[in-house]
Amino acid sequence: MKRWNGWGREEYNYHFAPSAQAFVERIVGRGQTIPDASLESVLKSVPRSRLPQHALFNHDAESRLRHARGQSFPDWVALRYGTVNTFPDAVAMPTNQDEVDEMVTLASKEHFSIIPYGGGTSVVGHINPEMSDTPTLTVDMGKFNQLLHLDAVSQRATFGAGVRGPDMEDALAAHGYRFGHYPQSHEFSTLGGWIASRSVGTQCYYYGRIEQLFLGGLMHTPQGKLNLPAFSASAAGPDLRHFVMGSEGRMGIISEATVRIAPIPEFEHFYAVFFPDWECGFAALREIVQARLDASMLRLLDKFETETTLQLSGKDKLVNFADKGLRLLKMGDERCMMLFGLTGLEAVARNTLQQIRHITSQHHGFLEKSFIGKMWYDSRFTTPYLRNNLWECGYALDTLETVFPWSQVAAVKDEIEHALFTGLEAENEKLIVFSHLSHMYTDGASLYVTYLFRRTADADETLEHWKKLKKAASEVIVKNGGTISHQHGVGVDHRPYLPLEKGELGMLSMQNFYQTYDPERIMNPGKLYEER
Template sequence: MTETVDQRLRSAWTPASAEAAALPPHAVRWLTRRLGPLEPGAPVAPDTAFAVPDSRLPDAARTALADVVGASYLRLGPAERLGRAGGLSYVDLLRRRYPGVLPVPDAVVSPADPGEVQRVLDVCVAHGVGVVPFGGGTSVVGGVAALRGECEAVVTLDLERLDRLVSVDPVSRLAVFEAGVRGPDAERMLAAHGLTLGHVPQSFERATLGGFAATRSAGQASSGYGRFEDMVQGVHLATPAGSWRLGVAPASAAGPDLRALALGSEGTLGVLTEVTVRVRPLPTRERYEGVVLDGFQRATDAVRLLAQHGLLADVTRISDESETAVSLALKGGFTTAALRRYLAARGVREPCLLILGWHGRAPQRRRARALLRAAGAVSLGRAAGQAWRHGRFHGPRQRDALLDLGVCVETLETATHWSRLGELYEAVSTALRDSLGDPVVMCHVSHAYETGASLYFTVLTPRDPHDPFGQWERAKRAAGDAITEGGLGTITHHHAVGTDHAPYLRSEIGDVGVAVLAAAKRATDPTGVLNPGKLGL
């Protein structure tokens, strides 16, 4: 362990010090011009500003847990516990600035391997202690909040030590990883075998394979490599009901595919300790490029055709007019007016930027380009693609800088079938505008399928210094209501449920679905110690 999770998380909360986390001067100028006078809000509070209650972990449980993992891996200090008090949502970031009551765990326990995870669970069941599985801590939906539920005490089970590549089967293109392996480490270990996983969500740098599986993550290259759930061939979970392994074949008809219950279970049914994933050869050539289309409707139509012809680039991401304008303005690399004239001369009056990232696949690229030309696309060449690629993990890091400026900044996402995509786009945009006054609302489609696509919204608006929490809560509720009204879309395409989306789950999976989830939980976790309060369970 060269870097502790505390250090990792703390660095995410450090205001705009690192290069990538800073906002360039022209971006700050643009923001103040667009959003009007901003009132810089509270800075990130020091740890000492937070009242960390004494650990409620009973002595007997403390002894038993230390017996399993060793005393040095059962941590009770306020800093370690505070470091796992939440994830990385806007509300999580706000909480660091407006000290109040944080959901701080009573201890942090770090088992060494799957066997120790099982024994930690057994101890927690025996002592009625809640368990919050913790990977990278990057949840943006409250997924790692240390809620107690009905339990006396709650520990955060940090999977940081489950960091091994267990085995590689290059013939079957399979790799078995322990669940605590982070994205970059997985890629580094696979690269030694000439292989890649190809899963690069925005949380890539910190998040873990177990977390990807537990939350049904989708990466930026999902069009080429699939969602994480598509990659998972096998899972191993520790549950209060015992160890659970699934996945002996690439496909099966041996009853319902129960792997699908583990995927997306967000630590409520068991703790993922190992995942077996499909891997692929490292691409010999990557090519990122930008293309502009005229208007979001035409642009999404073009992406739909790419998806339905099997011609999506590995990364395929189309921004609406607003996001395109903002990203060009914030990049500062283009003379915006000159670019607009250039595009208008080619028939593009409402530019929408399409990023295409090709990992090999030259034949598909040629056919995709022909299709895009027919749709009136204008190429911006590789520079635009490389610029996006360079900054593709920066978004989360820049949020603290925006918060320093007094901006309310958050994202939310959904998905629906193609024929309802325009309606969903309008409904969510309107809900956000109506509840926030005159915000900047931007949107992109970053995950396209034959039958539909995701919509990913980013909102920027002056933070209400008097009610920063309520301001976003109302906007989020308006958007959630707009999404679920009449089953227009899913409440989340890849951010998961956690606490934030739990109120909407029933409208999406029905009373029967909620009953089935609760029943599954009773089977694997009869005393309800696993991640209390998540998924509404």
């Protein structure tokens, strides 16, 4: 069962080795163990529903609580300290398109808001009900989880939009195919959520970003159904799919989507390359990307993330062994690790491996083929569970992301990290801050920053610390002309920064566009932009 106040399945616990805890403690100090609010106590705070009885409405307090928050930092604070202050008035789980239409029509008629809900893995407050006099119905699309059609010749498949990552892959694997969209939240996030929040997977160079994967589908809006035919490409005016992608529930509910799929690859392997320092790794990475080599996944970890990844892996013997070996190769405290994946035809992959080896060795890189790439692959969906352990030991963790041109990204990284490192100086609190370049383009790279600090016994104080850090880092991003999100979306946490990016006219045209479909503003109000 999914945890109600943390990440992941209740049955799985990350192995948080004592050495890993000691590593964190050494840098930021001892964390306080602060008891969580119990499920029972939070359930008692769920107010009476303002929605009437209806065959599809579930007014049960636990269901409303389980749909009240996602995975953002403020969401964690609210759930763990028991300060959740808004809940959906009911949760509906429609089973067919007529029921989705019925919910949307009823919302217009009875004046309640609708929040489309996929897996609830949003990290920016996408699915949180607003504090409002208008009741809210959360529409959980979890029953739209079937493979509806597969066109093997065209390598296309149509799915219900509520399908989760693993179920989608299982359904396709039975026919020899893969979707290949692997955000780290893969276990719980859904096709509809990926489309509505423009998500990006780790192996996007081979399989494509969601923009390249999403071909068309069906959206239920308050003004009726919007059918998006699945064209391979079209020059017939603006592409409406681009308004659906990133709509964050404001436009309507996606019930089904047709996507590109790929045959299960004959070859897939992940590797690590160590460099003596960041500059060498950065130069090699840019060369690989700009040479347009066929890696399926690429990532460059800075020295702190390299060190932290090894330390938190809990594999002390392997880490010590690797450390000794790397030091013999003159890779000391400044060393950085690049991870890459090769996917597809074996002959092509082997050729790419040779070319990557050639480039990395020119930048003093050491290729490790056996353990570390595999370790990354095996733990790629379990590392998010570490957030539970850290929280329970008194440490708060959050991430932020953006994208910058190659000419700027390294300097902006330093500036963001500095803003975070010094962000709690007045409180005398230290932070662990580290970054990696997570998705590459020939002209730029996305920057993914993780920061960890101690939480306190007081929910408001912990939240204030986070707000200070988030604001400091976000201001560096926008001041340097970067986007407030490369992959997590806007929701409420990034909303104040969107007008800086889109401009007044841009915001107005976006709002007018969504209001064409939702004139009464019943769809996920308050997300992306505040109501005018």
